[in-house]
Amino acid sequence: xxxIEDVTLTYGGAATAVTAVQGTTLTVGRGEFAAxxxxxxxxxxxxxxxxxxxxxxxxxxxxxxxALVTGPVKIAGMAFQNANMLPWRTVIDNVMLxxxxxxxxxxRYRAEKAQFKERAxxxxxxxxxxxxxxxxxxxxxxxxxxxxxxxxxxxxEPALLMLDEPFAxxxxxxxxxxxxxxxxxWQRLHFTVILVTHDLREAAFLxxxxxxxxxxxxxxxxxxxxxxxxxxxxxxxxxxxxxxxVHELRGKIAEVRQA
Amino acid sequence: xxxxxxxxxxxxxxxxxxxxWELVCRIFKINTITLPAPTVIYGxxxxxxxxxxxxxxxxxWTTMAGFGLAVVFGLILGIVVGWSxxxxxxxxxxxxxxxxxPKVAVVPILVIWFGIGEIPAILTAFLISFFPIVVNVATxxxxxxxxxxxxLRALGARKIDIMLKVGIPRAQPYFFGSLKVAITLAFVGxxxxxxxxxxxxxxxxxxxxxxxxxMPLVFAGLIALAIExxxxxxxxxxxxxxxxxxxxxxxxxxxx
Numbered sequence: 364x365x366x367i368e369d370v371t372l373t374y375g376g377a378a379t380a381v382t383a384v385q386g387t388t389l390t391v392g393r394g395e396f397a398a399x400x401x402x403x404x405x406x407x408x409x410x411x412x413x414x415x416x417x418x419x420x421x422x423x424x425x426x427x428x429x430a431l432v433t434g435p436v437k438i439a440g441m442a443f444q445n446a447n448m449l450p451w452r453t454v455i456d457n458v459m460l461x462x463x464x465x466x467x468x469x470x471r472y473r474a475e476k477a478q479f480k481e482r483a484x485x486x487x488x489x490x491x492x493x494x495x496x497x498x499x500x501x502x503x504x505x506x507x508x509x510x511x512x513x514x515x516x517x518x519x520e521p522a523l524l525m526l527d528e529p530f531a532x533x534x535x536x537x538x539x540x541x542x543x544x545x546x547x548x549w550q551r552l553h554f555t556v557i558l559v560t561h562d563l564r565e566a567a568f569l570x571x572x573x574x575x576x577x578x579x580x581x582x583x584x585x586x587x588x589x590x591x592x593x594x595x596x597x598x599x600x601x602x603x604x605x606x607x608x609v610h611e612l613r614g615k616i617a618e619v620r621q622a
Numbered sequence: 623x624x625x626x627x628x629x630x631x632x633x634x635x636x637x638x639x640x641x642x643w644e645l646v647c648r649i650f651k652i653n654t655i656t657l658p659a660p661t662v663i664y665g666x667x668x669x670x671x672x673x674x675x676x677x678x679x680x681x682x683w684t685t686m687a688g689f690g691l692a693v694v695f696g697l698i699l700g701i702v703v704g705w706s707x708x709x710x711x712x713x714x715x716x717x718x719x720x721x722x723x724p725k726v727a728v729v730p731i732l733v734i735w736f737g738i739g740e741i742p743a744i745l746t747a748f749l750i751s752f753f754p755i756v757v758n759v760a761t762x763x764x765x766x767x768x769x770x771x772x773x774l775r776a777l778g779a780r781k782i783d784i785m786l787k788v789g790i791p792r793a794q795p796y797f798f799g800s801l802k803v804a805i806t807l808a809f810v811g812x813x814x815x816x817x818x819x820x821x822x823x824x825x826x827x828x829x830x831x832x833x834x835x836x837m838p839l840v841f842a843g844l845i846a847l848a849i850e851x852x853x854x855x856x857x858x859x860x861x862x863x864x865x866x867x868x869x870x871x872x873x874x875x876x877x878x
Contacts, residue, residue, distance in 0.1 A: 415776040437778030443769045451791050451868045460787065464779045499868065516773075525776070 401576030440516030455496030688747025700759025762793025
């Protein structure tokens with residue numbers, strides 16, 4: 364689904380050039396849940412912008428769905444640490460925003476608005492926000508806003524979902540709740556996910572494959588398969604196999620931070 | 623202070639100001655030519671109410687015409703400037719330079735171009751009041767969250783989509799906030815122009831009264847201007863509150 368081949372990205376001019384990622388190679392299969400972890404400032408977010416075509420690599424190639432990425436990919440859903448809801452729209456109108464932009468929904472939007480609305484309501488209900496559609500984002504808690512933000516990134520059924528630390532600003536309990544929401548959504552809809560995170564437990568709980576990035580300039584230094592059986596329950600976090608994975612990742616990150 | 627006290631405060635403070643003014647005039651026996659007492663000004667109001675009223679209306683409509691032009695052009699230019707960083711960087715110094723010119727200096731030029739009368743007043747009001755609108759609209763557009771832009775661009779949104787769905791609604795609180803500032807500035811512009819070159823309007827009336835030492839009438843003109851300014855400010859503050867209620871409730875902070 365996503366193939367990043369020997370990609371280097373350099374920002375700025377010749378004198379002040381900053382290399383964000385260097386010689387990165389990464390493959391994510393269709394329907395795979397991939398996580399990217401690494402020390403802060405290692406270019407994880409840059410990787411997301413590369414995959415969605417928001418920035419062009421200086422060297423190397425990125426392809427999504429078999430096609431070379433030359434501009435914004437137009438199929439990706441994105442969610443960030445900040446929910447970024449539009450405060451003048453109700454929750455349901457926020458969730459429906461992608462349908463106003465992405466084809467083929469865009470041209471059918473006026474005619475089929477009622478069906479789209481039902482669909483958005485249904486999606487909101489699956490993340491536990493049933494009946495909150497008519498509220499405004501500022502009437503919701505941070506966790507609820509983040510759920511709505513996930514709905515917005517999924518409403519147009521993207522083949523590719525990019526998550527940039529979407530749970531980082533939440534408290535520990537809400538975060539674990541949302542892991543389960545994410546797990547259920549993914550298991551039901553089976554899109555491809557690239558999750559960028561600092562949280563190793565989050566990566567190990569959700570992902571099929573975890574890629575560890577080195578400090579800037581970022582490179583992939585370790586790719587770890589997570590073989591824990593699915594569906595995973597939160598209790599899996601307390602099993603030895605799980606803690607072993609987290610431990611190994613932690614060791615690797617400590618090592619690359621030293622270097 | 624309770625809630626009623628808070629509501630009454632503006633009135634109490636205004637009344638207190640006039641009372642102190644009156645007392646100072648009486649205790650120190652200040653000459654009416656220097657500073658007329660509020661009661662004397664009120665007398666002038668009653669005596670000359672018709673010329674004050676008609677000239678106020680002239681000032682009001684020229685101000686509104688200039689302000690209307692400022693809203694239209696300010697909005698267009700603000701959107702253009704906020705549209706791209708290149709235009710923003712290119713136009714900003716020019717606008718700063720333009721805004722630094724005292725508008726009094728422009729009035730004689732306008733008079734040479736358009737003659738004495740309402741047109742220089744309208745244009746001065748326009749020139750002085752469109753700058754805050756441009757700056758605010760451009761700021762509202764330029765401070766869009768980059769992540770939000772990424773979300774939309776990753777969906778294949780064009781620049782125009784991003785502007786219509788996010789930029790322009792987002793800039794609304796900035797725009798309506800700037801109207802309050804712009805309307806009071808527009809009054810300044812009109813009166814400056816009327817004082818220099820006009821044959822109608824409050825500014826003209828005050829110059830005329832001043833030249834014949836009718837100080838109570840000059841001050842009556844000033845008070846009339848202040849009242850018009852307050853009323854227009856209140857109207858636009860009300861419109862702002864109605865149009866952008868979400869901005870006052872959400873965490874998004876807006877500079878006015």
